[in-house]
Every structure is written in C-alpha cells, then in structure tokens.
Amino acid sequence: MxxxxxxxxxxxxxxxxxxxxxxxxxxxxxxxxxxxxxxxxxxxxxxxxxxxxxxxxxxxxxxxxxxxxxxxxxxxxxxxxxxxxxxxxxxxxxxxxxxxxxxxxxxxxxxxxxxxxxxxxxxxxxxxxxxxxxxxxxxxxxxxxxxxxxKDYAMMFVSDKLWVMLVTTHLPLKDVSRKLNKKNILKTIKLAHETLTKLRGRKPKIGVAGLNPHAGESGIFGKEEIKIIKPAVEEAKKLGIDVKGPVSPDAIFYLANAGMYDIVIAMYHDQGLIPLKLLSFNRSVNVTVGxxxxxxxxxxxxxxxxxxxxxxxxxxxxxxxxxxxxxxxxx
Known part of the structure; x- marks a missing residue:
C-alpha cells in the first residue's frame, strides 16, 4: 500500500x-x-x-x-x-x-x-x-x-497512557464556568464516541470529568455538575453512548490510566493537559476532531x-x- x-x-x-x-x-x-x-x-x-x-x-x-x-x-x-x-x-x-x-x-x-x-x-x-x-x-x-x-470540533490529545478531549480550550480559568453548557458538553461526548468508534471499531468507554472538587460534592462545592454536566451525560446515554460522569477530577485520570475509560472528557485545558503531559510529555499528540x-x-x-x-x-x-x-x- x-x-x-x-x-x-x-x-x-x-x-x-x-x-x-x-x-x-x-x-x-x-x-x-x-x-x-x-x-x-x-x-x-x-x-x-x-x-x-x-x-x-x-x-x-x-x-x-x-x-x-x-x-x-x-x-x-x-x-x-x-x-x-x-x-x-x-x-x-x-x-x-x-x-x-x-x-x-x-x-x-x-x-x-x-x-x-x-x-x-x-x-x-x-x-x-x-x-x-x-x-x-x-x-x-x-x-x-x-x-x-x-462548527462542531474539539481538541483531542492521544498518547500511550491517556486519551483526553477538551470541552473548552484556550480560555482564562475565570471564564470556563460560564462557557460550559449542556450543548457543548454533549457535543464533545458525541465527537469522542464517533471518533473512537471509527478508529477502534467498537464503542469506547467514556469518562466525563467534573468541574469542581469532588465533582461538586452534591452541589456543596459548585452546581455545574448538577445543572449541566450530569444532564449532558444522561442525554448521551439515551443515544446509546457508553459514558459515565461526572467523575471527580482528582480520580478520573488515574482510573483512565488504569484502563477504566478509553478517553476522558475534560472541562478545560489544564484539567486535561496536566495529567496527560505528566504521563506522556513529548509523546502525546494533539488531534483536531470534527x-x-x-x-x-x-x-x-x-x-x-x-x-x-x-x-x-x-x-x-x-x-x-x-x-x-x-x-x-x-x-
């Protein structure tokens, strides 16, 4: 060939x-x-x-x-x-x-x-x-x-240890919460599902990170998980996507590295890129999907x-x- x-x-x-x-x-x-x-x-x-x-x-x-x-x-x-x-x-x-x-x-x-x-x-x-x-x-x-x-695109990072897709990209941290909504989280989950299904020939296991410490702890540390992240995950499940979340951000990357998830949906740039680069600096690749x-x-x-x-x-x-x-x- x-x-x-x-x-x-x-x-x-x-x-x-x-x-x-x-x-x-x-x-x-x-x-x-x-x-x-x-x-x-x-x-x-x-x-x-x-x-x-x-x-x-x-x-x-x-x-x-x-x-x-x-x-x-x-x-x-x-x-x-x-x-x-x-x-x-x-x-x-x-x-x-x-x-x-x-x-x-x-x-x-x-x-x-x-x-x-x-x-x-x-x-x-x-x-x-x-x-x-x-x-x-x-x-x-x-x-x-x-x-x-x-219109519908996302940054995906792949490495030998971890795959990550971002909901938001180059934003000041103070602007992340107001830029998140059910629509763009669901869009990113769907892009991850479609991309990995095509690449691997099977449905991927997708983990969705929370935004706040302990994924909000039932609303004590923030409401984004209850108001926008969980509804997006539930909507994705109805579409037949194998997805779980919101998962506590301090645990999800460990779980993905251990094989529980094929890809993690991160809410913002550094949430996803810090663990990725810690595990695979100079061996990870940025892919624009969509x-x-x-x-x-x-x-x-x-x-x-x-x-x-x-x-x-x-x-x-x-x-x-x-x-x-x-x-x-x-x-």
Whole structure:
C-alpha cells in the first residue's frame, strides 16, 4: 500500500519548528510510515539541519506537491519563500514570523481540502506573533475550523497512557464556568464516541470529568455538575453512548490510566493537559476532531528559549506524523 502524503507545517520560523522538522523528517520512524512534505521555507529548514548537525540530507525545494521526490536522504519543502532570515530573529516574537507561520497553515489546509495531501501535522506557532501579524485566532484549532467552515470540533490529545478531549480550550480559568453548557458538553461526548468508534471499531468507554472538587460534592462545592454536566451525560446515554460522569477530577485520570475509560472528557485545558503531559510529555499528540481533514500537532510550544541551540526534542512531531498517517487511513 502506498504511504500517505503528510504535509508538515514548519511552525513559527523563529522557534524550534525548523529544527524539529529537520530531525523528524530525517528519522526512519517517519520515513517508514509516511511520505512527508514540509510546508515552509527552505532557508528555515536548512538552518534546522545545520543546528541539528544533520549531514547528508538534500533539500528538494518544490512549488507543487507532485514535484516531491520521496526517497531516503531527501526532504521535500514546498517553499513559500516567506521567512527572510534578515527579518526574523531566532527566539524572538515578530510580525514577520507570525505571518509566515499562518501562511504555512493556510497553504496546508488548502492542499488537504483539495486532496493533494492526506493529512496535516503541525509544528508549533506563537499566538502572540500570529496576533501581531493581524490574525485574531486563538490557535491552530480555531484557524482550521474557520478555514474548513467546521462548527462542531474539539481538541483531542492521544498518547500511550491517556486519551483526553477538551470541552473548552484556550480560555482564562475565570471564564470556563460560564462557557460550559449542556450543548457543548454533549457535543464533545458525541465527537469522542464517533471518533473512537471509527478508529477502534467498537464503542469506547467514556469518562466525563467534573468541574469542581469532588465533582461538586452534591452541589456543596459548585452546581455545574448538577445543572449541566450530569444532564449532558444522561442525554448521551439515551443515544446509546457508553459514558459515565461526572467523575471527580482528582480520580478520573488515574482510573483512565488504569484502563477504566478509553478517553476522558475534560472541562478545560489544564484539567486535561496536566495529567496527560505528566504521563506522556513529548509523546502525546494533539488531534483536531470534527474537521473534514486530518490534522495532528505536537504537544508543546515554540521553545523560543532553546531555539537555535540544537536541543529540541522531535519526538512529539514524530508521533504526530505517525498518528496523522494512521488516522488518514481511517477516513
């Protein structure tokens, strides 16, 4: 069977994106499962190879996907020529870097929608830089949802230890409670059910975390569990979904790691990401579910503090490409 073609966006060119792209696409673990094309700037990738001290790799700069040459020792770059090293300084937030990073996502989305690539794996962007460039999105997820006109979507994180899906994403903690409602919790439960059923060929066991300590303790520590979370769970059960909750947030991740649940529905970003990263940092992958295209991403940021030093770990990008390749075959 032919290997899927994965478009790997280079991320913010001032961060560790070029370095981890160079390392990941040179890895046999990636070459074994996918044909990859970096969507970025050849100068950035060349710099990534240099600081990584990777030799013997040829950069094939292309303008169209069908110009790619998939063979050992070659990295294909769909070169947008938009990351001028004279205007972008490594490790610094800039409008130029934010604009370049956004354009990589934009191009990758277009290619995926047109069927020219089978999936997208994204290196990290810097949200401040993207905002400086004039794009008012909270992150990759919202950009992709907008460009694919997707209304029902969610962030799912997968690892060897734990799978998590988020009801809310990039919000100040003080705003989480008022953004939660029965509708968006039920939507997330349904997305988890549909996604895992498709991937695994069976109904998943879903655990839904409470919001408050001890899942509210019958309303003593908060009413969200009684008013919105439990009604959403009960509605999901009526649809034939195998779901339990609200479960105390301080217990549910332990139970999932022990095998009681296939996936946990977390109410907010850090509730789900702290246990996930504690168990599987650099080995977890962000998947945007609900899109008409496959998109995976690393589980970390742009690493401005280590950019340009050759220290960046490519493992999360390697995992993201592997997951993208696998998921692309299930669509």
């Amino acid at each position: 032919d290997k899927p073609v994965i478009g790997v966006t280079m991320g913010d060119p001032a961060g560790i994106g070029p370095e981890i792209c160079a390392k990941a696409l040179s890895a046999s673990a990636v070459q074994a499962v996918a044909n990859c094309v970096v969507i970025g700037d050849r100068r950035g990738l060349r710099h990534g190879l240099k600081i990584s001290k990777i030799e013997g790799i040829e950069i094939n700069s292309i303008k169209k996907i069908d110009e790619a040459v998939f063979k050992p020792g070659t990295i294909n770059v769909l070169d947008l020529e938009n990351a001028d090293p004279g205007k972008i300084k490594t490790g610094q937030v800039s409008k130029a870097a934010g604009k370049a990073a956004f354009e990589y996502i934009e191009k990758a989305t277009q290619l995926a929608k047109n069927g020219e690539i089978d999936a997208i794996a994204t290196a990290p962007i810097n949200k401040e830089a993207v905002h400086k460039a004039g794009y008012k999105f909270d992150g990759h997820t919202e950009i992709l949802a907008s460009y694919t006109k997707t 899109l008409p295209i496959v998109r995976t991403s690393v589980d970390h940021g742009t690493g401005f503090d280590i950019a340009g030093k050759g220290w960046a770990n490519p493992q999360s990008l390697i995992e993201a490409i592997q997951v993208a390749a696998h998921f692309s075959k299930t669509r």
